[in-house]
Amino acid sequence: MRVLITGCKGQVGYCLTEKLAGQVELLALDSEQLDITDAVAVDKTVAEFKPDFILNAAAYTAVDRAEEEKELAYAVNCEGPRNLARSAHLYDSVLLHLSTDYVFDGEGGTAYHENHTPNPQSVYGASKLAGEIAVAEECNQHLIMRTAWVFGEHGNNFVKTMLRLGLSHNQLSIVGDQYGSPTYAGDIADALIAMMLHVASGKQTAWGVFHYSGAPYVSWFQFAQRIFDAAKSNVVLAQTPSLKSITTAEYPTPAKRPANSRLNCEKIQSQFDIKPSDWQKALTNISAYK
Template structure:
């Protein structure tokens, strides 16, 4: 199995490299080795390596900055995936691409299914949707994995931010009316690898879009509560800040945040036997997040 991984220094990319060690011949690249917005460079590296699978874990994920960095967001989140998908099609490779719940409008209370209408509210979501459509259009053998609220031991994320703030703050106000499924990066990597191994074993999957995120659903406030409870029990922090639940309106940001980030993960469970990420269990290893 020959696998090209882009964005190898991101949260999911880092886990993919670790988990594929000994299982596949991997070419792991970050922006320094491959700028996915450079079409010629993408074509050259794929022609040289000849991967059977391309996993695109590279993305412009700075949601607020995206409102100003529109061209950069679309270059990384749309043009890059397009070039990777085109070259995957040319060489007969399978294209696996990571996307986001931000392709939806973030309203309602029901978990989003893959067939639900999209309606991104900001530049980040619009650029990621454009990337999805580009991959679908360019490569027949594609698997797009939408996920949400990613965290892990590597890189910057909500868990690390909370642990850092606990060192200096006695009180914290956390948004309580945005609901989603926190998703452990290691579980996303494992889900992608399971999809890949299923194809290697001869399965003929339904190409298209799949949802994968954590359970149970929680608010950012509830997520923070669990983080501090775990950290306190493990001795990672000496005291837990007093938490206050606030509405989104009390914490304005340049980009609109979805109130509903719930993803329905039934399709991936049926097709690939992949179960939702157990984010509470993943926090048992909270010592590694410091």
């Protein structure tokens, strides 16, 4: 089985590459090796390697900066996936593509199902939704995974930020009125691989959008509490800071964040037997996040 991974140096791409190395015929490329916004380069790569599966973990994820770099965000998050989808369709590859909770406005009172109407409130969210639409338009054999609050040992994320700030601050103010699902990058990689193997085995597959994130749902403030609890019990920090819960209004950002980022993951569990990410278990290895 031939597998092409794009964005192999990102949080999820790194995990995918580690897990699939030696298991399949693998071509893992970062943005310097393959610029997915270059349609000619994408077509050449796919034509030469002829992958059975393309796992697209490449993305523009600078949420606040995207408000000023709209063209770049759309190039990477929309045109890049479109190029991959066109080539996947042309060479009969299956495309698995990562998306985000930011496609929703966050104003709903319950966890979002896949059939809830997207209404992104930021350039980042809008560019990711445009990418979803492009993938669906260009490639019939596609699986889109929306996920949220990604963290892992590799790359930049909330867990690493908290540990870094915990070294130099006695008190931290953390937003307590935004709720969602922390999701461990290694679990996302496992879920994508499980979906890929399901298709490869010849089992009937319903193409389309699936939600995958962690359980239980928490606020950023509660997530920070769990991080520092783990840091304390694993002696990662000699002392942990006191935490103060603040509102979104007290911590303004250029891009609007969804107040409700909770994703309902029943569909992916039903179709692929994939359970939500156990993000609290992932924190037991917190010394690896330093």
